[in-house]
Amino acid sequence: MKLKLLLCFTLIMITLSNCKNKEEVSSLDYFNYSNPEDQYSGGIRMIPIKTPAGKFKVWTKRIGNNPKIKVLLLHGGPGITHELYECFDGYLPKEGIEYIYYDQLGSYYSDQPNDNRLWTNERFVDEVEQVRKALDLNKDNFYLLGQSWGGILAMEYAFKYQDNLKGLIISNMMSSAPLYNKYAEEVLGPKLPKEVFEQIKTFEKNKDYQNPKYQELLFKYYYTEHILRKPLNEWPEAVNRCFKHLNPNVYIFMQGPSEFGITGNATLKDWDVREKLKTISVPTLVIGSKNDTMDPKHMEWMSKEVQNGRFLYCPNGSHLSQYDDQKIYIPGVIKFLNDVNKNKF
Template sequence: MKKIALIIIALSTCLFACKQADKTSASPEIALSTFFKDSVAGVKTGGIQMVQISTPKGKFNVWTKKIGNNPKIKLLLLNGGPGATHEYFECMESFLPAEGIELIYYDQLGCGNSDNPKDTAMWSLPRYVEEVEQVRQALKLDSSNFYLLGHSWGGILAAEYAFKYQKNLKGLVISNMMMSCPDYGKYANEVLAKQFDPKVLARIRAIEAKGDFTNPEYMGLLMPNFYGKHICRIPLDKWPEPLNRSFGKINQSLYVTMQGPSEFGIAGKLLKWDRVADLPKLSVPTLSIGGEFDTMDPKHMQMVAGKVQNGSYLYCPKGSHMSMYDDQETYMTGLIKFIKGVNVGEKKVAL
């Protein structure tokens, strides 16, 4: 009997050890020296790589920069605007690298450090999708490691990329962007507009009716009454420097062509964009992020997570459009949990 008991104990110990080994191999810890090692041959550039892309109007260069090195988790970031820069994502450096998540910044064509052809014909959603695919190929990202996060306009681009190329993705994050621009416009008019002082709203509408968007009074009214309440709920004079720096570099040609002249509602080429009916086609693990005070309806964002095949929803109760700043702990904790969950095989992650 003692021999049988010893055998059972030995087998149990072995089984436990095997399970622990499986866990370790599924989610390996990366040594600091490995994570930050620059393995690029030749002259080091701090992770910066210029990627040449082909377009109907010729070849151009777009700017990318990676922070960290994890063969299993590579997060490519698509900025919003349209026409802003990667710079407002810099807050992620305070959270994600410490968790072994490799960050990849990328300025889309016409943005930041990338070439600017100054041709409105280039500001096209299908063309940008092909640009992202060319960047993916150049950076050697694939379904074993490629996570794509799109924020605001970047969320439209990320979703559109996934509809065509989800086979290349390991995980998708749609941050603070509804999947229907008509619904976004409706939310702005029927929900957000009603939160304005009626006199302020009337003056904003009067300026818009004249098309007088360069009038200083226009942004003077929008900044405290809209941007400070629904874009970033940190006092305007204390907005984070990376956010101000990024917004200060917005390509107005790109912004107005795609979005229209104001964040308060939508116009431009994206006016009729609507992909809600197609959401069930997405099988890649998808995280949808919404904020209570966002310009985007948080209930719509929850709906997105319910309609895709493998959806997770992150709700930021203190957050607005820039929830990565004004509800930072909720945003970063949820994002990290989602990525790590997908990395160990979870398709839906409880947040």
């Protein structure tokens, strides 16, 4: 009897040891940068891309290894940087999720050619496809997460190349620039103190966007309500660094100088893909926030327009809800990735 108990105990210990070893191997695999190029650079790759204006390089950095879940991050702006996603470092590695930081052409860590011919949706989509190929991402592991302008780029990529995708995440972006403008003008603006909104509109009417008072009003009354809902002195260092690195040439050319919609001669002013959403069949998560610069009801509608969608609502979040509503945003993203990976979506 004692011998049987001893044998059972031994088998249990061996099983537990094997499980532990598997977990340790998994962890070691995730943080494996033994490829000479990766190890030398810490996962950073400058990827060469071809454009109508010549050859350039864009910056990427891989965090972790997971053959089934690889998330390419498309930052906003246009012309901002990957730095807006740095809070992911505190969550995704422990989940074993591989993600790839990426600065689009024109952004701080990539080449920054001074050629406005390059700042088009079509050219950026082609760039993402070149990056995908260089990183060897495919329909069995490739997830695309785009926030704000990155959400526009993610949608446009899916319209053309969704057969390459395993999953799509559209974060804090509507599918229509005219509707975004309408929401900013008719809903968000009037929520400001009347005298503040009138001052802001006067500055914009006079195209006095660089006036320190205009910037002060935006940061004090608008950004802390609808961009990141924290006092400015509590904004994360990564966010401040990101805005410091903004390329205004790309941003103004495509988005325009105003924060109340896409105006002037900005190339995205008439962008509208509402009718094309129904063509997206890949599993799609759409994220909207109560206090966003974008209409959360419209984003919920988007999640129903795509063929295989889910909506994630962040009740305490704004445009950067990965920071001001992390308890909803990040677990929701993780659940989506795992559900799609396990065919539970």
